[in-house]
Amino acid sequence: MRLVSKGVTKQSEDFSKWYTDVVRQAKLADYGPVKGTMVIRPYGYAIWENFQGILNQMFKDTGHVNAYFPMFIPEHFLKKEAEHVEGFAPEVAVVTHAGGKELEEPLIVRPTSETIIWHMYKKWISSYRDLPLLINQWANVVRWEMRTRLFLRTTEFLWQEGHTAHATAEEAEEETLRMLEVYKRFAEDYMAMPVITGQKTESEKFAGAVNTYSIEAMMRDTKALQAGTSHYLGQNFAKAFEVTFQNKDNKEELVYATSWGVSTRLVGGLIMCHGDDKGLILPPRVAPHQVVIIPIFRNDTKDLVMGKVAELVGELKAVSVRVHVDDDEKASPGFKFNEWEMCGVPMRVEIGPKDIEKGQAVVVIRHSGVKHFVALTELATFLAGQVVTVQDELFQRALDFREANTHTVENWEEFKETLETKGGFIKAFWNGSAEVEAKIKEETKATIRCIPFDRPGVIGKCVYTGDEGSQQVLFARAY
RNA sequence: CGGGGUGUAGCGCAGCCCGGUAGCGCGCUUCGUUCGGGACGAAGAGGUCGGAGGUUCAAAUCCUCUCACCCCGACCA
Known part of the structure; x- marks a missing residue:
């Protein structure tokens, strides 16, 4: 069967509609029968396979190995880490019946695998000689989201999740940033999608993490997409799952952890980063057919x-x-x-x-x-x-677009005005207060995408309160 | 969960107001002619009108209930 329709909705008319049209007409994906589920069709899956192949090699080059952990997790595992359960409980799917009868203990379908992995790591780690432990897995996860969109947010999605254990905080922090850098390189060199690296604010970070870092990309409607995250978990999961090791001095210590992941959402990012009114535009390095x-x-x-x-x-x-x-x-x-x-x-x-x-x-x-x-x-x-040329041109084009749509503002009026009339990324100073962050979100729908690594050393006046000594952060409306 | 919308052939829709043989376009099948920016002709196949109940001689159409999905908001990669 060939194409059914002639053309797609224009981006300028309705970007959301354009996106859905492209996904369906280019036969990347289709809706599954259960709300929020997606069938990734062969052409879409071929893109994902290209992503997998490249990332997998990058993970191996940085010393990681692949493994596979079960999809079903005993319900009480999730409850062991307080922030983690609070963050994930609302969107977890639970299996209560199996084999024709009610289960003794319900099973959760993994929304992420920290808990089961750390349960296993406890068994595997006893000495500093067992560290670092650098494991990645390619898997599906389920998060019962209220609102879903093909590739960008689906009930079930495919991803990779790296989970590493280290003897020291420094080493784990290094790992966190190393993998963020891997993601940046993948996004920019392969997807031709420029990204901004930085740290998430307290309210935006992963449930259970000490720090979360992300790569943020700009889509062609100038909205932001979080394209990958890397978390420094400190000893939070080690504490919850009692994972300790004996150091060189024969003393018992809690291990330090990281986790990091990118998902099929990247395919959505690829589409929205390069596409035009004629449909999809794929960078050669990840295109199924060049x-x-x-x-x-x-x-x-x-x-x-x-x-x-x-x-x-x-x-x-x-x-x-x-x-x-x-x-x-x-x-x-x-x-x-x-x-x-x-x-x-x-x-x-x-x-x-x-x-x-x-x-x-x-x-x-x-x-x-x-x-x-x-x-x-x-x-x-x-x-x-x-x-090579096309790959470079697409990256440069995306970079130019992002720069053209990134604005620096000084005060609140300018902030609102810029967001309304121009959209895009907004660089502004913020006093670090979660309440201010929440107010800004409430009033403008813009969130702090990250505290960029690359920002002026200067401090300035908070765009909302006028407080001196504030740091510059990146605001945007996001997917 | 709030607001909006849609369920009729594989897809997109008309028909519903005003009850009376279920239609159109695209796609699909077969044959022939075509082929440098979305070809054409001919002949075909294909539908318990989302579901249940009701009103009626008669329901896609009117009434009641229900289910599902999509879009926009609150939560999230």
């Missing part, structure tokens, strides 16, 4: 064209370009142009009898619409080069 070849022929020229296409496919594979040939004879070339633009394939090659006669092919770049007429002998080299 190049789509659309052969143009009639019955009498079919063999000629397809013969040349087969040659080109071989050449492209030899230079590691992921190529797809759309040789469906039932669809017209024009139809295919539109469909593959909708699906965000970074580059399209058109090749027909006239091209072959001239020894060339037409290359069209998805995000810019620029047409190149390239000699067949140079096509593979050209496209391999464009993989």
Whole structure:
């Protein structure tokens, strides 16, 4: 079955609608029968698989190993860490019946795995020689959210969660920041999505963490998306699950912990970071198909064209370009142009009898619409080069967009005015008070996305209270 | 949980006000002609009108109840 509809809602008309249209028409995902659930379709899953492959390698390069922990967790585990249970209890799914009868103790379906992991770590850690313990798992988790959106917030989602145990606070803090940096590199170098790293405020941090850090990206509607988090858990879970080790001096100590994760939400971020009114735009490094070849022929020229296409496919594979040939004879070339633009394939090659006669092919770049007429002998080299060029251009474009939509404001009037008329990210000083943070959120819907690492050393007047000695933070309306 | 909306063919919808043979577009199947920016013709397949009850000679249509989903808010990656 080919595409059903012609085009999507314009971004400027209704960004939310645009997003849903793109997800469904590019066949990334569909709604599941249970509220808030999502079927990730093959094309969407291929993107996720690319994410997984890259991240997995990055985790291994930083010394982590993969494991798998059960999805069902005894209910009382969750209650062991006070903040953790308070944070997660409202959105936990509970299994009360199984095997045809009521269970002795209900089971929770993991909303995250800290509790079961630390239950196991207690068994595995006894000496400083067992540390650090650096485990990651790829898994599904369930959080019963009130409002859901495909990829961005679904009842069940896929993610990876790293859980590490360390002998010292310093080492655990280092790990927390190391993994945040891994996320930043992944977002920027692979997804071509610029992010801001920083620390979460007390009210925005993970339930059970000492500190939470995040990467924050700007979507094309100028709203913020938290794209990944890394938590320094201190000894909170070690205390709750009594995980201790004997140090070199034969003394018993509680271990220090981190956890960090990114989810299928990243796919939503990718869509909203680059897409346009024609649909999806995928950066080459994560695109399932980097190049789509659309052969143009009639019955009498079919063999000629397809013969040349087969040659080109071989050449492209030899230079590691992921190529797809759309040789469906039932669809017209024009139809295919539109469909593959909708699906965000970074580059399209058109090749027909006239091209072959001239020894060339037409290359069209998805995000810019620029047409190149390239000699067949140079096509593979050209496209391999464009993989890099397009990737860079998309990152630069996203960065320029973010910078153009980031505003620094001095006072409250300016804050509200800027948020209403321009939106985007707002840099402003904040006195560190949770009440002020809550008031600002209440009055403007903007939240503190993070306290950026990269900010001026200067301190200034709080944008809400005018208090001197306030620090600069990043505000935005967020997903 | 509040506000709004929608349930009729795979998808998008009309029909409902004013009860009387269930329709349209797209998609799908077969054949032929096409093919350089969303091709065309011909012939087909496909629906317990979300569910239950009621009114009526007769209900997609009127009444009552119910379920589900989507969108907007309060919670969250």
